[in-house]
Structure formats: C-alpha cells, structure tokens
Amino acid sequence: MTRKPQQQRAKATVDAIVQAGFLCLAKHGIEGTTTRHIADEAGIGVGSLYEYFANKQEVMDAMYQMVVADVVSMIQPLTPRLVKMEIHEAVRTLLYEFRELLMRDDARYLKYASQAVNVAQRDNLEPINKILNDLVVQYVMHHPEVMRLRNLPVMSYIIINGGIFSVIRHLGESAPMLTFDQLAGGLADMAKHVMDGEMRKVDNEQ
Amino acid sequence: MTRKPQQQRAKATVDAIVQAGFLCLAKHGIEGTTTRHIADEAGIGVGSLYEYFANKQEVMDAMYQMVVADVVSMIQPLTPRLVKMEIHEAVRTLLYEFRELLMRDDARYLKYASQAVNVAQRDNLEPINKILNDLVVQYVMHHPEVMRLRNLPVMSYIIINGGIFSVIRHLGESAPMLTFDQLAGGLADMAKHVMDGEMRKVDNEQ
DNA sequence: GCCTTAATCCGAATTGAATCCGAACAATGA
DNA sequence: TCATTGTTCGGATTCAATTCGGATTAAGGC
Numbered sequence A, B: 001m002t003r004k005p006q007q008q009r010a011k012a013t014v015d016a017i018v019q020a021g022f023l024c025l026a027k028h029g030i031e032g033t034t035t036r037h038i039a040d041e042a043g044i045g046v047g048s049l050y051e052y053f054a055n056k057q058e059v060m061d062a063m064y065q066m067v068v069a070d071v072v073s074m075i076q077p078l079t080p081r082l083v084k085m086e087i088h089e090a091v092r093t094l095l096y097e098f099r100e101l102l103m104r105d106d107a108r109y110l111k112y113a114s115q116a117v118n119v120a121q122r123d124n125l126e127p128i129n130k131i132l133n134d135l136v137v138q139y140v141m142h143h144p145e146v147m148r149l150r151n152l153p154v155m156s157y158i159i160i161n162g163g164i165f166s167v168i169r170h171l172g173e174s175a176p177m178l179t180f181d182q183l184a185g186g187l188a189d190m191a192k193h194v195m196d197g198e199m200r201k202v203d204n205e206q
Numbered sequence C: 001g002c003c004t005t006a007a008t009c010c011g012a013a014t015t016g017a018a019t020c021c022g023a024a025c026a027a028t029g030a
Numbered sequence D: 001t002c003a004t005t006g007t008t009c010g011g012a013t014t015c016a017a018t019t020c021g022g023a024t025t026a027a028g029g030c
Helices: A008-032 A035-042 A046-052 A056-084 A087-117 A126-142 A144-148 A152-172 A180-205 B008-032 B035-042 B046-052 B056-083 B087-117 B126-142 B144-148 B152-172 B180-205
Strands: none
Touching (some): A008 A056, A008 A087, A035 A046, A035 A056, A087 B152, A126 A144, A126 B056, A144 A180, A152 A180, A152 B152, A180 B152, B008 B035, B035 B046, B035 B056, B056 B087, B144 B180, B152 B180
C-alpha cells in the first residue's frame, strides 16, 4: 500500500529514489535498471521503495514529472524576454536553454528523454534516413534552381525528423486537435516556405 | 541456440512469430505482451520461438526490420514520380503514402511505431505543450502583425513537436552530421521562413 | 523521561515471465 | 528402411518485481 511521505526522512527517501532512478538509467539503460539497483543506489532496501511507489513504472513516472516540471519552470521565467524578441532569436534562445537543461547534471535529463522518446536508437533509422536523403538528392537533380541554396542538409534533417515524429504522434492521438489533412498540408507548406525563403536569402546576398 | 530456418515449415514459423508479434502488440501493448502470448497467437510452443530468436527483443527487432523494409520499398518506386513534382505536392504525396502504410492491416505498423517511438504517451506531454502554446499566444500578442495569419496552430504543432524530437535525437547521436548550432539556426530560420511565407500568402490573397 | 502510536524501513519469500533444454517428432536422402 | 539432421514442444530453471510481516524509529501526550 503506497503512502505519502510525512516525516522529513521519508521525503528524503522519496527524493533519493528518484535521483537514484536517473543515475541508474544513465548507468544501466532502461532495460538494465532493476528495482534493486535503484534501491542500492539510493541506499535503502527494496521494500522501502514500495512504500512510496506502487511499482517501478511509478518511479519512472516521477522522473518524468520532474523533467516536465523543470522544462516548464525553465520556460516560464523566460517568456517575458522571449516575446519581445525577433522570432529567429526567440527560437534560438529557447533551444539553447532547452539544451542546457537537458545537459545539466551529466546529461541526466537527456539520457532519460532519449530512452523515453526513442527506443529504436539501438539500431538504425538509417535505411529510412538513407532513402529519404537519396530522394532529396534526386529531387535536387530534377530542380537545378534548388542547388544554389546551402544548408539543405540541415533543413532536410529537420523536416524529415520532425515530419516523421509529428505524423506518428498525430496518428496516435486519441483526440487530435488537427486533422491529418491539416498536418500534411502544414508540412507541405512549411517545406515550400523554407525553400522559397532560403532561395530569397541567397538572392539577396548576391 | 538460434538457427536459420531451412525447411519451408520453419520459414513459415518464423513468419508466423513476427506476424503474431504485431497482433499481440496491438492487443496487449508492449508491456502486456509475453512470449507465451506471441507463441500462442502464432500457434506454436514457446520453445520454438527461441529456436529462431535469441530473446523477445529480437522478435521486436525483426518487426522493426520489417517496418523499415516496407517503408523503404514504399518510397523507392515512388521516387521517380515525386522528383518531378512541385515540392508542396511531393511532400503531401509522400505523407499520404506514409499514412496509408502505417494504417494498413488494422494500423499494425502505426501501433508498433507509436510504442517504439514514444513511450511517454501514457500520460501527458500536456504541461509542456500547454506552456509552449501559452508562449505562442503571448508572442502573438506582442507581435500583432502575426495575428493575421491562420493555421498558426498547425505550424506551431509541427515546429514544436518536430523541434523537440530533432533536438533530443540530435543530442543523443554519437556521430552527428550537424552541429547543435546548425540545428538551432536551422530551426530558427525555418520558423522565420514559415512566418514570412504565411504572411506573404495572406497578403496575396487580399 | 516514558509510553503509545503511527511512520518508516527492511529483506526473505512469493510470483510470474523469460529463457533453457532434452526428449519426441518430421523431413530428407541414401 | 534407416540414419541424420531439422523442427517442435512444454516442463524446469532463473531472475527481477512485488508482497508481507516484523523490526526500528520519530512524534506527541502525559
């Protein structure tokens, strides 16, 4: 029966468990992490873990809550500054803060996020990346005007990764805020805008 | 000791196991799927499963291979048509084909992909989505000219989801093809291009 | 300070799923 | 047909997650 920690030492125990969770995840990976690992790392007995968490998953959930809370409280105080910036600068600033947060404490949040978001890292999205890159290359060959613009690699990387993730996430949503048509149209528009925009940038520099 | 299937019936067994894997995943979710489930669904004994797969993970890997192979062989024959299209049309076409593939056979690939790509669906990225949406709203209030353009929701959705995923994926890569600066700059450029492009579209319609 | 009670901690015992293994059952081919 | 090799099977084993009952410790009233 899981209970709420009331005394000070119990709060410390709960916290130690969550911290140990991050450490173990970093050390052993998500599969290799056992409740005994976590308990040992936290310096407590296995039984104590189950006083406050119904099961291992709840420990993971608590870790997740912590990540989310930290992301939110990273963005919140940043908002007033961000909204006054140019869009370009705002995005960059936010991204660098995000990276800083992920890398903090020996990248513990990043390690968690990598495991949580993306299991298929064991091997490779490589074949898919490859064929999509081939597609881009061939596309460029058929549209010579595109060849002028640089950071094509960057833009493809983002659109490809972002596209795959958005689509999978969207199709899996139970109550999507968007229709698939909107999403697909949006991605298409985005690709077009990026191409036009980059092209224009090149023109202006000439 | 895992072996290669040599006789016809053994090949059928291997195939049945992989197929059963997809069915069980759809039925019980990734956690709820046991080797016995898979074996039962495939109409074989548990032991047989271990003749061809060293462990449960290898079954999952085989499923993954199959998804990847099918994605590749979906794109390959499509390429000649795609490269002749306008970028906008090409992206849309590709996305619709991708969806069709994911939805095929009672969405078996989608169910796999959702589980594989995104564990944290149990609860919510909600807090993060919310704060980011708030950020967008406040941003718009400070930049009234932006207010004119519609499908802001679509564009935010894509940039936010795509951005989060790209960054996590990139930071986790052992041999990244891009620097973080390039990625961040690319995402920022992209946001700018989209804003400019959408704005221009609205202007033209007036 | 002492006692009562609830909170906390513990780790051996239980449970159940993953994996192993050796016997039984087909196929091949001589 | 027999020998050999491939295949299937499900009970036995292993190992991690979870439970449970008792030991230990803090808190508060007297």
